[in-house]
Amino acid sequence: MKKVIIIALGLGLALNLSAQRFLTKTGHIYFSSDAPLEKIEAHNRQVNAALDSRTGDFIFKVLMKSFAFEKALMQEHFNENYVESDLYPNAIFVGKIPNLDDVDFEKAGTYQVTVMGDMNLHGKSQKIEEDGVLVVSKDGIQATSTFNLEIADYDISIPGAVAGKIADEIQIHVDVNLKALNK
Template sequence: MTQTGSVSFFSTSIIEDIEAHSEEVSAIFDLSNGQLAFSIPIKSFQFKRTLMQEHFNENYMESGRFPKATFRGKVLDLNFGNLLKSGSQRVTVEGDITLHGVTRRITVPGTLDLSQGTLLVNAYFSVAPADYNIEIPLLVRENIAKVVGVKVRLSCEPATQISAK
């Protein structure tokens, strides 16, 4: 489990790159069956410019209506024995991501690293705002990438350690 995972996204365009980070990701990962779920408050994304953050929340993500992004899925090729032996494993995760009120099935490559009882989960994938009914105003449409890269980093501790804190 973690309450302090990290998700960031980046898009590049002719005018300006757009990047934001959130450190408020809650996640749970069940190693016994590979089930994984996480949730991110949309308003937790921090931008380098306040105006970008306002536009992101009010005009694009409508965070008042759609306050969270969520993922529920499963690691398809988890080999717990190999993870215990080598500490590192490439995996594929499949599940449902809900963003802006739209749920879509995605398949994402990632890595798991087990080190001193902490499980590090890393993934990188792309999201197209249009797939989630995120409307980009015509005036700025050419300034925003059609696809946004998303990076997920989770540092999970055993649930017994978290509940004892």
């Protein structure tokens, strides 16, 4: 009798392992704005990201307040005037890897992927589709991507007085090291 339970539990465990999930809470995202009068860069090293290797679900949750700027005043303006992080604390991306079959999660290697989904930022949601790279190793998966966002798409307006200091298009750099979730 007891054996049945043990076998069942064992089976459950096995199933869990094959339905792999990869997670990080210390992912790194930085963005750069390259305007004629000023270059701005801000880093966030507390990015939440999760990837399901079975379904291809790939999600990100980024706390806007965690972006660190070189200048204290910029950071305040970013939170207060632009992304309004008291109203919209997180940027959330919910997407999928459509070409999941190209990736062998069992085999170490570098795989080109496409990620498509909904980017929710400053209360606005936009469909995006970007290219990225997955590096699979025994330690986990490193996912990197560089892409651009138009800030106007997310209802963030730049006043005339700082027009030359903030670019219309912001470059986003994603670098997350996902570790297998074992429970």
